[in-house]
Amino acid sequence: MARLHAAEMLRLAVAVCGPDDGEDALQDALVSALRAYPDLDPGADVRRWLLRIVHNRAVDQRRARSRRPAPIADVADRPARDPAPPPDRELWARVAALPPKQRAAVTLRFVADLSHREIGELMDVSESAARRSAHDGLAALRGSATP
Amino acid sequence: MSDVERRLGDLAPGDRAARDAVDRALERAALDGAADLAYDSMDTKLGPLLMVRGARGLVRVAYAGGEDADRELERLSERLSPRLVRAPAALDDVRRQIDEYLRGRRSTFEVRVDLTLVGPFARRVLDATAAVPYGEVTTYGDLAATVGRPRAARAVGNALGSNPVPIVIPCHRILRAGGGLGGYTGGTGIKRALLGVEGLSIAEEAPS
Numbered sequence: 068m069a070r071l072h073a074a075e076m077l078r079l080a081v082a083v084c085g086p087d088d089g090e091d092a093l094q095d096a097l098v099s100a101l102r103a104y105p106d107l108d109p110g111a112d113v114r115r116w117l118l119r120i121v122h123n124r125a126v127d128q129r130r131a132r133s134r135r136p137a138p139i140a141d142v143a144d145r146p147a148r149d150p151a152p153p154p155d156r157e158l159w160a161r162v163a164a165l166p167p168k169q170r171a172a173v174t175l176r177f178v179a180d181l182s183h184r185e186i187g188e189l190m191d192v193s194e195s196a197a198r199r200s201a202h203d204g205l206a207a208l209r210g211s212a213t214p
Numbered sequence: 215m216s217d218v219e220r221r222l223g224d225l226a227p228g229d230r231a232a233r234d235a236v237d238r239a240l241e242r243a244a245l246d247g248a249a250d251l252a253y254d255s256m257d258t259k260l261g262p263l264l265m266v267r268g269a270r271g272l273v274r275v276a277y278a279g280g281e282d283a284d285r286e287l288e289r290l291s292e293r294l295s296p297r298l299v300r301a302p303a304a305l306d307d308v309r310r311q312i313d314e315y316l317r318g319r320r321s322t323f324e325v326r327v328d329l330t331l332v333g334p335f336a337r338r339v340l341d342a343t344a345a346v347p348y349g350e351v352t353t354y355g356d357l358a359a360t361v362g363r364p365r366a367a368r369a370v371g372n373a374l375g376s377n378p379v380p381i382v383i384p385c386h387r388i389l390r391a392g393g394g395l396g397g398y399t400g401g402t403g404i405k406r407a408l409l410g411v412e413g414l415s416i417a418e419e420a421p422s
Contacts, residue, residue, distance in 0.1 A: 077232035081225070089227070094239040098248040101240075101297050158221050177222035208218045 072114050075179070076121045082178035083125035083171070085163070086154035088132055096124035115188075118181075122189045161211050168192075169204030176201040241301040250295035252304035255283055258316055260404050263381075265305045265312075266290060266298070271328035272308060275379045277400035294330070312381060318411055321348035323382045331378040335361075339373035346387045349412045353391045367391075375399060381408065389416065 080096065081089030100120050107116060162170055168190070175186040176197075187197035227235070244252045251273070253266040262279025264286055265272065273294065276286050291298045302309075307325065314320035327344075329337045342360045346352050354367040354374075363369065374385040380399055386408040390396045395416050398405035409416055 073236035074227075074229040074232040077235050078226045081227055086225070090235050090239065093235060094242060097236070097239045098243045098246065101243055101248040101299070104296055155221055155225055158218075158225065162222075173222065174225075177219055178226045180223070180226065205216070205218060208222075209216065 072117050075114070076117060079118055079121050079175070079179040079181070080125045080128075082174035083122065084129050084132070085159055088128050089125070092125040092128040093121060095128065096121040099124065115185075118185070119189065158208075161208055164211075165204050165207055168200045169207060172197055172200035173204035173208065177205070237300065240299045241303060244299040244301035244304055248297070249299040249301070250297040251290065252299055252301035253287060254300060254302040254305040254309065255279060256309050256312070258312070260316070260400065260407060263312065265308050267305055267308065268294065268328055268330075270330070271326035272379055272382060273328045273330060275308075275312075275381055277380070277404065308382075315381065316411060321412075325382060327379050327382060329378065332373070332376050335369065336373035336376050339370050340377055340383050340385070343374065343377070343385055343388060344383050346384060348384075349414065351387045351389050351409070351414065353389055354396065355391050357388055371397065384408075387412075 076096070077089060077093055080092040083089075084092050096117075100117060103120075107113070162174060165173065171190055172186055175181050175189065176183065181189075183198040183201065184194045186201065187194040190197060190200075192200075240249075243249060247269075251266055251268050253264065255262055255264045257263075257279075261277060262283065264274070264276040264278045264283045266274040266276075266287075274286070274290060276283070278286050287298060311320060311323050311325060315323070329340060332340065338361045339357065342357055354370045355364070357374075358364055358366045358370045361370070370388075374388055375397065377383055377385040377399065380386070386398060386405045388396065393416065395402050395405060406416060
C-alpha cells in the first residue's frame, strides 16, 4: 500500500521539510503508519490517511529542525557523491523566506502536486484560503526572482 | 506554466527516487520492529524462492516468484498480519544458508522456525521430519510410527504437503515405502534435485 503512494508521500515530505529532511520524515511517518494500519477502518481512504500521517510527521520534523541552529550552511557543504541532481538551493531559500501559510501552500501545491482541496484539508483551512495562499506565495516568489 | 512553477515542480523528487526511499524506509521500519513480518525473495537453481520471517522465526519458504509470490504474500498478510514488509537485510542469514545448502556446502540450517501456519499434528510430523539427518531418508510409514500414529501414513503425507518451510524442514527426505519418490509441494523434479544436492539419487517410480 505504501509503495503505491511512494512518489506522493516523498514529494509531500520534501515539500514540507525541504530536500534534506524529507526522507527522515517519511521514515517516521511509515513507522507510524505501520503501527496504526491494523486499526484502520477497512473502508478508509488509504491515500488520504497516508498523506495526513506524512504531513503531520513532516511538520513535526520541520519544527524540530527549525529549533536547531543553521543547518543549511552545513548541508550545502556536503560532498557531491549523492547521485540525485543537486536541489535548487536558491529557490528553496526563497521559499523558506515566505510567510508560513504561503510557504506551506506553495510547496504543497507545486512541489507535492496536491489539489487546493487536499491542501486545505491538511492545513485546516478552506479550499479557497488554500488557493489564495498558494497564489500569493507564487506571486511573491515571482517578485523575488533574480533576473 | 511560469518559470517559478516549473522550478518548484523540479524540487520534487522523481518517482524512482521516491520508490527507493520508501523501500529503504520500510526496511528500516521493519528492522526496528514496526512490522510483524519481513520478506524477501531469491533466485535459485530451483527457481525463485520467497522467504518470510516474523519475530518468532521463519514462517514461510515458498517456491514462488512474480504473481505467485504476490498471491502468497497477500494470503499471509490476511492470515498473520498486514504489517508485512520487504526487508532483505532481515533475511540475510536465511538467504545465505539456503544458498550454501544448495551448493552442497551446508548440511543443517541454523534458523529458528515458527510453525504457526500449521496445526498441532502437522507440527509434530514436521518436528520429526526436522530430525531426519542430511543425506538420509525415511518413509511416510516410519514417520507415522515416530509420531505415534503408525497407521496414519496418509495423514503424515498431508502434513508434509502442508510444510510451510520446505528445504529448511527437509520434507524431501521422506519417501514412499519401497523407495518411491512420493509427492512434493514444489514438484517431484525439485524433490529429486534436493536429494541430489545431498548425494542421493532415487530411481524413477514404476507406474502403478
